[in-house]
Amino acid sequence: MGSKSLRCGTRTSAAPMKAAVLGAGGLGRTIAIELAADPDVKEIAVVDKRGARSRTLQSIGRASTVRALEADVLDAAKIRTILSKVDVAVNATLPENNLRVMEACLDAGCGYVDGAAFTPTSPQEKWGLLEQLQLDSAWRDRGRTAIVSMGSDPGISNIMARVAADRLHTIDSIRVRKAASGGHKAAGYPLYSREIFLRDAMSRPVVWDGQRLAEREPVSGEEDFDFPPPIGKRHIHLFTHEEVLSLPLRLGKPIGLVDYKHDVNPELVRAIQALSALGLLEADRRIRIGEKAISFRDAFLATFPEPSTLIDPLAGALGIVVEVRGTKPDGSKASIVAALVMENREANRRRGTTSERFLTAATLTAGMNLIHGKKVRAGVLVPEELPPEVILPMLEARGISFRLSEVAG
Structure with a gap:
């Protein structure tokens, strides 16, 4: 293009x-x-x-x-x-x-x-x-x-958090929420690097509890969340992500809570956790099929849809919502919500890719x-x-x- x-x-x-x-x-x-x-x-x-x-x-x-x-x-x-x-x-x-x-x-x-x-x-x-x-x-x-x-995300989501936080005097919580839909061909799968997603899914999610990073159980903190149109209500859960690490260190204000939740298929995350516990996702773990020995990890990742190989433009959209709760300079409580939505068809029109x-x-x-x-x-x-x-x-x-x-x- x-x-x-x-x-x-x-x-x-x-x-x-x-x-x-x-x-x-x-x-x-x-x-x-x-x-x-x-x-x-x-x-x-x-x-x-x-x-x-x-x-x-x-x-x-x-x-x-x-x-x-x-x-x-x-x-x-x-x-x-x-x-x-x-x-x-x-x-x-x-x-x-x-x-x-x-x-x-x-x-x-x-x-x-x-x-x-x-x-x-x-x-x-x-x-x-x-x-x-x-x-x-x-x-x-x-x-x-x-x-x-x-x-x-991380990236734009951090900037959204900064802009919202600048409108508050003190910060009680920063909650980052993401949903990514790609039509039936990619429903529930990540629409970014499969390797990056795999490592994130293998890791236990962490949250910032106001004092330290605290581990949580995989696929915990489940909730239904309303994203802006055309995405709508999605089921989300805690997921490992960089915003939880950097915002408490570099935003410039104390924060009571930071967490990140994604709508990726929870059964996929549970399956990855189970395969990881069995040692099947180690980089050097190979399995034999007939005369050939192949990497189980590579074979597993090959089952994920790769957006760049889909013939038609991908349907669906990406949504990022960052909610910052705290106290305004006048002492009143408020939530500042930053929301971004981009449809995959628009990204395809601009640069021939996904949102x-x-x-x-x-x-x-x-x-x-x-x-x-x-x-x-x-x-x-x-x-x-x-x-x-x-x-x-x-x-x-x-x-x-x-x-x-x-x-x-």
Whole structure:
């Protein structure tokens, strides 16, 4: 699909940006198309370990030059060489590579963004987002900026929480709610990276209870929630997500409670938890079928619908609702509700993709422009730290906006 230019008036820096997209899968492709539509972007290096995937994107550039490069993010020396020639890089590979790519960016002297963090699935592993935030001082000392977990959710959801929280003096709770429908072909399944979803589903959900992160049982906290049209009422439950980790640390106000609930099929989550407990989802677990030994994990993920392979545009929509409850400056109690809905057909019209991928790609490229235009401080930032007066117009220029409402009491 070609790249329709962004609306005029979005220029954020005097010099055009040289960008790198690491990973040319479904999300990386959409990011590259979004960058090619940006008049602030001069050059795009699309990097993938499978060079053929990068080369399919060479024709998307109009005002910008697109270079297709073959490299693995695990090849530190080669990636550093590539990154030394760009201003900002986006990691569109798996979150398990975030820290490695961040290190390469810092060594090369370029900015960094990503759309999701690494989720631990065993006591030996650490929360990737918290490890990334611990690098804040190192990035600040070098005068470089990284914006992490800057996608649709986390990402836009964090910005929604910030805008709503700014209208309150104290915060009792922040509740993030998500629903994603894709018609009968994808009902109940995630419409984003299957690997990222799998790790999140294998992990026990956590909530912020005002003092600490507290684990909860998988598929707990079930409730019916009314999303804006055309989604309507959906059954949701607690699910592991980055907002619960970052908002208590970086919003700038004490928070009594933060939780995240999703409408993904609860039976699917329970099945994943059971398979994980049996050890069948370990990366090296293989099963024999006839003469062949295959990865059980890969075979299981192959049963999930992949939106990019569906022939017709996907039906349904993505909805994100963030409710912030607290006390207003005048002492009265209120709930500020931020709501965003985007239909998949609209995302397909704009960029030939799903609403999830469009919103993630557009938000990531806005983050890249913020870094290149030096609109935010040096260090490692999360989306709720971005000044609303700066990030909101950039999102609106990319067709992203949300509605705010207030409920008294």
